[in-house]
Amino acid sequence: KAGVTQTPRYLIKTRGQQVTLSCSPISGHRSVSWYQQTPGQGLQFLFEYFSETQRNKGNFPGRFSGRQFSNSRSEMNVSTLELGDSALYLCASSSSTGDGKYFGPGTRLTVT
Amino acid sequence: GENVEQHPSTLSVQEGDSAVIKCTYSDSASNYFPWYKQELGKRPQLIIDIRSNVGEKKDQRIAVTLNKTAKHFSLHITETQPEDSAVYFCAASNSGYALNFGKGTSLLVTP
Numbered sequence: 001k002a003g004v005t006q007t008p009r010y011l012i013k014t015r016g017q018q019v020t021l022s023c024s025p026i027s028g029h030r031s032v033s034w035y036q037q038t039p040g041q042g043l044q045f046l047f048e049y050f051s052e053t054q055r056n057k058g059n060f061p062g063r064f065s066g067r068q069f070s071n072s073r074s075e076m077n078v079s080t081l082e083l084g085d086s087a088l089y090l091c092a093s094s095s096s097t098g099d100g101k102y103f104g105p106g107t108r109l110t111v112t
Numbered sequence: 113g114e115n116v117e118q119h120p121s122t123l124s125v126q127e128g129d130s131a132v133i134k135c136t137y138s139d140s141a142s143n144y145f146p147w148y149k150q151e152l153g154k155r156p157q158l159i160i161d162i163r164s165n166v167g168e169k170k171d172q173r174i175a176v177t178l179n180k181t182a183k184h185f186s187l188h189i190t191e192t193q194p195e196d197s198a199v200y201f202c203a204a205s206n207s208g209y210a211l212n213f214g215k216g217t218s219l220l221v222t223p
Contacts, residue, residue: 042201042213043201043203043211044213045212048210055207056207058210098144098208099208101158102158103155105154106155
């Protein structure tokens, strides 16, 4: 099976802009979750989707949003970018139970 | 919310020795505990996981133990090899939807 894929792999944006990141889960996986990884805060949960519904959300401002499509692919959007949003954004897919989350390679976002 | 503490933050061992990484969690409802290995510039890779109805799980040189009463779980790597060098993250979840991660342990195995 192909693994989790994410596009783009690298992104440079300016403060105030918005960005959309994409994630394609492992075939058959219907749960997709998103995490932010930074050196200071480590890995932090953003949100999780299953069958196009958001089941859980982390403690991030409303500028961070996401969605899932009927084919289980997911996107996350960050509006009004801030310097502190610079991070590696990882998505993970799993089966319906949520166990066994497999991560994608991540999107490295740099905000200047 | 759930708080996961991980120790030590760095660990250096000689090749062939064992390495132990410990984590504690705060939410007694947590029931799923995975461990991830992340090499430099790579994605986190699931190496082993355990559910709260199991006390110990082993996979070749890797084992995880769970003490629900004390709310802590540990990763044990035996016969360490240089390729085991990486950052290891523990995580806890009470729903399966969200993983709450520890801050990571940087393991260095020297030949």
